[in-house]
Amino acid sequence: MALMDTTDDALARIDTTVAHPARRYNYWLGGKDHFAADRASGDAIAAAMPGVKLMALENRAFMGRAVRYLAEQGIRQFLDIGTGIPAPNNTHEVAQDVDPSTRVVYVDNDPIVLTHARALLTSAPGGTNAYIDADVREPASILSHPDLTATLDLSEPVGLLLVAVLHFVREDEHPQEIIDALTDALAPGSFVVASHATWEYLPEETIAKLTANNPDGRFQPRTGTRFAELLSKFDLVEPGITSVAYWHADDVPGPRPSAEDVACYGAVARIS
Known part of the structure; x- marks a missing residue:
C-alpha cells in the first residue's frame, strides 16, 4: 500500500531542529519519539506553565472517554484529525474494544507520525484502519482522499475527532470554515469531539512567558466563549463545554485536578 512508498519520503521531511507539536506532546506524555528541539520547547513551556504535562495526560484521557461514549452510542466510524504519535488507547483500540468492526481514519501532518502509522493501522479483526498524511487546514484534501472514501461511508454517522488540534489553527486560517467544511460532509447523527487549550486561567506573567515561546503565533489559545462559538x-452532549478533566469523569479514580491546573476545554456534540 502507499504507506510503504511514503515512509522514506517522510523520514526525509523530518526536521529535527524545529519543535513539532506532535513530538512535543509525545514528550509530555512520557513517550520516546521526540528530539532535542522538541524537549527544549516542551521544557520551556512547562517552566512557564507547570501544569502542561498534566493537561496533556488529561486531554488524552478525555479523548478515550469520549471515543468510548460515541462507540456506546452506536458510532462505528471515526475520523481522527491531529492523531499524533501512537500511544496507548489510540482511537481504534478504544472503539474496537466496543465493536471490533469499527473503521477508523487517522490524519496528521507530522512525517514522524507517518513513520509510526503501522501501529495505527493494526486493526482488530473485522475492523479497518487507514492513515492519511494531511493537514486539518486543508479539509477538502482530507475528505476527498481515496483512503478515506475507501474506509468510511460518509452517508452514515461518523465520530469526528478534533482533539488538541484547533489551537494550532490561527484565526486568520479561519477555524470556523474548517470545522464547517468537515462537519457539513458528515451525516446527521454524527458527532464531533473537540478539545482546546486556554490561557484564560493563567496569570499575566505566565501568559507573557508562553507568548515568548510562541513567536510565530502558531499556537492559538482561546477562551471558553470562543470555543463555544x-x-x-451543534447540540452539546451534557455537561457541555467543560474542563477535559471533568467530562464524564465521575468514575475516574482519585481526585480530579482543577480546571485552572489543566487549562483545557473539552466537548462532545451531536451533528443534527
Whole structure:
C-alpha cells in the first residue's frame, strides 16, 4: 500500500531542529519519539506553565472517554484529525474494544507520525484502519482522499475527532470554515469531539512567558466563549463545554485536578 512508498519520503521531511507539536506532546506524555528541539520547547513551556504535562495526560484521557461514549452510542466510524504519535488507547483500540468492526481514519501532518502509522493501522479483526498524511487546514484534501472514501461511508454517522488540534489553527486560517467544511460532509447523527487549550486561567506573567515561546503565533489559545462559538451549530452532549478533566469523569479514580491546573476545554456534540 502507499504507506510503504511514503515512509522514506517522510523520514526525509523530518526536521529535527524545529519543535513539532506532535513530538512535543509525545514528550509530555512520557513517550520516546521526540528530539532535542522538541524537549527544549516542551521544557520551556512547562517552566512557564507547570501544569502542561498534566493537561496533556488529561486531554488524552478525555479523548478515550469520549471515543468510548460515541462507540456506546452506536458510532462505528471515526475520523481522527491531529492523531499524533501512537500511544496507548489510540482511537481504534478504544472503539474496537466496543465493536471490533469499527473503521477508523487517522490524519496528521507530522512525517514522524507517518513513520509510526503501522501501529495505527493494526486493526482488530473485522475492523479497518487507514492513515492519511494531511493537514486539518486543508479539509477538502482530507475528505476527498481515496483512503478515506475507501474506509468510511460518509452517508452514515461518523465520530469526528478534533482533539488538541484547533489551537494550532490561527484565526486568520479561519477555524470556523474548517470545522464547517468537515462537519457539513458528515451525516446527521454524527458527532464531533473537540478539545482546546486556554490561557484564560493563567496569570499575566505566565501568559507573557508562553507568548515568548510562541513567536510565530502558531499556537492559538482561546477562551471558553470562543470555543463555544466554534461549536455553536451543534447540540452539546451534557455537561457541555467543560474542563477535559471533568467530562464524564465521575468514575475516574482519585481526585480530579482543577480546571485552572489543566487549562483545557473539552466537548462532545451531536451533528443534527
